[in-house]
Each structure stands twice: as C-alpha cells, then as structure tokens.
Amino acid sequence: xxxxxxxxxxxxxxxxxxxxxxxxxxLSSGPDEKVSLSDFRxxxxxxxxxxxxxxxxxGDQMALYNEVLPEFKRFNAELLGVSVDGVWCHQAYxxxxxxxxxxxxxxxxxxxxxxxxxxxxxxxxxxxxxxxxIDGEGRIAWSYVSPIEVNPGADGILNALESLxxxxxxxxxxxxxxxxxxxxxxx
Amino acid sequence: MSTNATSARAKLSLxxxxxxxxxxxxxxxxxxxxYGDYECPYCGAAHLIVKEVQKVMGNSLRFVFRHFPLxxxxxxxxxxxxxxxxxxxxxxxxxxxxxLYANQQLLDPAHLVGFxxxxxxxxxxxARELRDHVHHEHVREDFTSGVRSGVNGTPAFFIxxxxxxxxxxxxxxxxxxxxxxxxxxxx
Numbered sequence: 031x032x033x034x035x036x037x038x039x040x041x042x043x044x045x046x047x048x049x050x051x052x053x054x055x056x057l058s059s060g061p062d063e064k065v066s067l068s069d070f071r072x073x074x075x076x077x078x079x080x081x082x083x084x085x086x087x088x089g090d091q092m093a094l095y096n097e098v099l100p101e102f103k104r105f106n107a108e109l110l111g112v113s114v115d116g117v118w119c120h121q122a123y124x125x126x127x128x129x130x131x132x133x134x135x136x137x138x139x140x141x142x143x144x145x146x147x148x149x150x151x152x153x154x155x156x157x158x159x160x161x162x163x164i165d166g167e168g169r170i171a172w173s174y175v176s177p178i179e180v181n182p183g184a185d186g187i188l189n190a191l192e193s194l195x196x197x198x199x200x201x202x203x204x205x206x207x208x209x210x211x212x213x214x215x216x217x
Numbered sequence: 218m219s220t221n222a223t224s225a226r227a228k229l230s231l232x233x234x235x236x237x238x239x240x241x242x243x244x245x246x247x248x249x250x251x252y253g254d255y256e257c258p259y260c261g262a263a264h265l266i267v268k269e270v271q272k273v274m275g276n277s278l279r280f281v282f283r284h285f286p287l288x289x290x291x292x293x294x295x296x297x298x299x300x301x302x303x304x305x306x307x308x309x310x311x312x313x314x315x316x317l318y319a320n321q322q323l324l325d326p327a328h329l330v331g332f333x334x335x336x337x338x339x340x341x342x343x344a345r346e347l348r349d350h351v352h353h354e355h356v357r358e359d360f361t362s363g364v365r366s367g368v369n370g371t372p373a374f375f376i377x378x379x380x381x382x383x384x385x386x387x388x389x390x391x392x393x394x395x396x397x398x399x400x401x402x403x404x
Contacts, residue, residue: 093289101361183369
C-alpha cells in the first residue's frame with residue numbers, strides 16, 4: 031500500500047482494531063427508517079464502509095456482497111453498508127443494483143460514524159473502504175482497511191465469522207462441560 | 218485476529234480436481250483457473266484472450282473454468298452457468314461455453330435451448346435440467362470457492378493456485394503464464 035502523508039489523510043492507520051468495543055450509532059437506512067448498531071445485539075454485524083455509491087459494476091464490492099448474503103446468513107450475520115451518500119441516493123442505488131441489505135447514510139453530520147471508527151478521509155470527504163466484523167456483544171472481532179481502489183472481497187469477513195462461530199461453539203461447550211460437572215458434583 | 222486475509226496473495230481455496238472443467242494435460246507446467254460470468258462483458262473480452270493464449274501455449278497450459286455469476290446485476294448469468302453444466306453432463310461443456318460467450322446478449326432460456334439444439338444435445342434432458350436447477354449446487358460450489366479464494370469481481374484468474382492481479386490483456390497474461398511455467402519447472 032502507498033504510504034500517505036499525515037496531511038493527506040490524518041486518519042490513516044487509526045481504524046479501530048479487534049478487541050475494542052464497537053461504538054454504537056444510529057443512522058438512516060432509508061427515508062423512513064433508522065437503525066442502531068445495538069439493534070443487532072446477539073448477532074454478528076458486518077459493517078462495510080465504502081467510498082461512494084455507483085462505482086463500476088463488475089468489480090463492485092456491494093454487488094459481490096449481495097451475492098454472498100446467503101453465506102453471511104449462515105452465520106446469522108447482518109450486513110450493513112455505510113457511506114456518506116444521502117438516503118435518496120442510497121435508495122436509487124439499492125433499487126438499481128437489487129441490493130438486499132441496508133445501506134446507511136453517514137450524511138449529517140457528514141462522516142461522523144466513519145470518524146468514530148477511524149475510517150474517514152478528511153481531504154476527500156468520503157470513508158475508507160473498511161470492514162468491521164462485530165460480535166454479538168458489540169465488540170470488534172476483526173477489522174480491515176483496504177486500499178481505496180481495491181475491492182477487498184469477502185474472504186476476510188467469512189474467515190472472521192467462522193472464527194467467531196468457532197469461539198461461540200467453544201464457549202457453549204465450556205458452559206455445557208461446567209454445567210455437567212456441577213450436576214455430577216451435586217449428585 | 219488482526220491479520221488480514223486479503224493482503225497476502227490470495228490462494229485458490231478449492232484445488233483443481235475431477236469436479237472441474239479442464240482443458241489441457243494434467244501435468245502441464247501451468248494451470249490457469251478462471252472465475253467467470255457468462256453475462257459479464259469483461260469476461261466476454263477475456264474469453265477471446267484466453268483462447269489466444271491457449272493457442273500459443275498448447276499443451277504447456279491447463280485451463281480450468283469455474284462459475285462466478287453475479288445474479289443480481291446479470292439476470293441470465295445463473296441460468297447460463299447451469300446451461301453450461303447441463304451441456305457438460307452430455308460431455309459438451311466447452312462447446313456450450315464458447316456459444317454462451319459468443320452470444321452474451323442472448324442468454325434467456327429459449328435461446329439456451331436453441332444452443333443445445335445447435336450442439337445436437339438431448340434437448341429434452343437439457344431443458345428439464347434447466348427447469349429443475351439440477352446443476353445449481355455445482356454452480357454455487359464454484360461461486361463459494363471463488364469467494365473463499367478472495368475473488369472480488371469477474372473475471373478473476375489464478376495461476377498455479379495464486380491469484381493473478383495483473384492485466385489480463387494478451388501480452389501481460391501470456392507473460393505471467395510463461396513466468397508461472399518457469400517457476401513450476403524450477404521447483
């Protein structure tokens with residue numbers, strides 16, 4: 031990746047990392063709907079920040095994620111796209127591309143959520159192309175900032191979700207083991 | 218989990234095997250795997266270039282095609298992929314593959330059955346398989362293997378198991394393949 035000077039992008043490298051709490055937010059996901067990150071507590075959330083609607087089609091990140099939705103659903107994960115575009119722009123884009131997931135408008139104050147997550151590009155007024163996988167308790171499990179012109183694909187997200195579900199299974203196993211130990215101790 | 222799966226050179230997650238459609242000898246020094254979509258114009262352009270490359274490299278190239286239909290932006294991509302598989306079930310995959318790329322604007326079911334007739338396939342069986350989506354699972358398996366290998370758009374190429382991110386114009390692609398061939402010989 032090309033190194034940027036601080037003036038060009040003061041946020042470079044400051045994206046929130048794994049193991050930190052994902053800051054809650056409320057954003058419009060359409061002309062009449064707002065969603066908060068905390069609405070999805072108990073399930074993994076994929077936050078996909080992207081610079082703008084209407085990028086070229088065949089290599090388009092959102093078009094790819096649209097196709098991968100069944101894989102995300104296997105992990106009961108909710109995908110939320112985030113950019114600084116307004117609700118009407120998002121609505122037209124979703125309809126045109128048949129997108130079956132929410133696009134959130136980080137529009138007013140512009141880029142506020144992106145700033146909180148450390149993925150706002152000040153000189154350009156758009157967000158980085160950044161991915162966050164957040165676990166059911168609201169903690170960041172994985173994050174990745176892609177070079178802005180590169181569609182990062184979905185393999186990193188799926189690996190993170192897989193690893194999360196592995197941890198959950200391990201936790202349930204531990205709990206079951208503890209419970210069965212308690213039971214046998216009390217017998 | 219702070220590592221990112223996308224920064225390293227992406228690797229093919231599903232090795233080439235008898236489940237695949239393959240042209241070229243098994244012991245060819247270079248294997249080129251393409252993930253493509255029959256309705257994608259870039260894939261149509263790349264198809265002709267791959268043909269040229271195959272002509273030049275002859276038996277030193279093994280070519281594999283896997284499906285990566287972006288169904289929400291290309292409404293006929295899935296049925297076209299299933300049509301190729303159905304022709305494949307009658308041992309005519311590659312002929313259908315060529316016809317589909319030669320007729321990218323005509324991928325509706327009626328035309329697909331017409332192509333099957335042109336190839337003197339058992340059209341009753343062909344049409345039934347399309348109707349019942351007999352080959353959907355295979356197409357989905359191709360797609361998922363692409364996602365897990367970091368495919369982020371079409372066409373995507375892998376040379377000897379590693380993603381090739383360079384230009385797929387004739388000159389650069391041929392050079393990359395010949396270099397891949399040298400690497401394989403050196404091992």
